[in-house]
Amino acid sequence: MAWALWAVAVILVAAEVLFAIQNGGREGGASYGAVFDTLFRLGLLVFPTVGAFVASRRPKNAIGWIMLGTGVLLALTGFALSYATYGLFTRPGGVPAAEVMAWISAWIFLPPLFATPPLLFLLFPDGRLLGPRWRAALALVVLGTVAAATAIALTPGTLQDAPFEQIANPFGVDGAEVALEILLTIGWVSGSAGIVVGSVSMLVRLRRSRGVERQQLKWIAGAAALFAVAVLTAYPIFGDVLGQIIILGAFCSIPIAAGIAILRHRLYDIDVIINRTLVYGSLTALLGGLYIALVLGLQVLLAPLTGTTTPAVALSTLAVAALFGPLRRRIQRAVDRRFYRSRYDAQRTLEAFAARLRDEVDLDSLTDALRAASRSTVRPTSASVWLRADR
Secondary structure (H helix, E strand, C coil), rough: HHHHHHHHHHHHHHHHHHHHHHHCCCCCCCCCHHHHHHHHHHHHHHHHHHHHHHHHHCCHHHHHHHHHHHHHHHHHHHHHHHHHHHHHHCCCCCCHHHHHHHHHHCCCHHHHHHHHHHHHHHHHHCCCCHHHHHHHHHHHHHEEEEHHHHEEEEEEEEECCCCCCCEEECCCCCHHHHHHHHHHHHHHHHHHHHHHCCCCCHHHHHHHHHHHHHHHHHHHHHHHHHHHHHHHHHHHHHHHHHHHHHHHHHHHHHHHHHHHHHHHHCCCHHHHHHHHHHHHHHHHHHHHHHHHHHHHHHHHHHHHHCCCCCCHHHHHHHHHHHHHHHHHHHHHHHHHHHCCCHHHHHHHHHHHHHHHHHHCCHHHHHHHHHHHHHHHCCCCCCCCCCCCCCC
């Protein structure tokens, strides 16, 4: 079943590509070229692919089915848009039910938009709610999604999204505008509340978690943090096209991280990833700021003497290269001391034990020191020291 749904998503994306080629950009909206369009469509397949892996291996975990359903609905959204554009504008009447597909494209994206994020927050990582009291939150998400989708699907008049602004809603209910507007407002409010409640659920789960579950939550939290940073920084730093690609990649990291966490493949690598991100992110920011400051300062000092900026750039580069190693070690110690205290204390204990080895000659004292070091670093349930008789 899981891989059959995955195949449906792949077929929908492939068909959407064929119609999009024929349409020649008539779908409307911003376009960033063939490279981005290709990456975007591949990105759409991340959700159903990860969902299929999880659902086929953990069929009782709802997370896999949610990601799989999200992928199918996103693929259907793109297919319906391209199909309707082809049948209404590129080759009018060339395919049947084009108006119906335009209508479907107007609301089918709402379940992934409204329901998927809060459902993942509420159910991750084991596919179950924290407790019976959280069923109200689940009902809020489902009812809000249904309300918003129903309101948009039945609103009379023309469709709202490009390029179908002149196409009449074939299923609009005349005279129900006020009721549908209220229903849409309820949907938006419920969707926003669902995100907030889901986030609270995730924080509560993280606070209670231990062991494997805590590592699982770290994966999804790390991916969410990466996505947030990408949204805030990608456009200003890299511009529209590359910024969109970076944001898309960061977004795709969320289902990938969820899949790794649930399937527990290399689960504990997340600590290494977080550690390296903190260290090298801080190092890059410091060295980048230092390089700019040195270049500007040395230009002011040396430009009157040399008449060129080359010496300032060269000296700044050498200074930054020389500082890379010392700064990295200092930042690594600071990160370990602040965020990985047990590892930092373990390193300090081992360093102290190594220093004592150089000066201590009494065997009993060394044995006691070794036991103390092992208790402080790896915390074994028991510790013993065996000495060979011929030594």
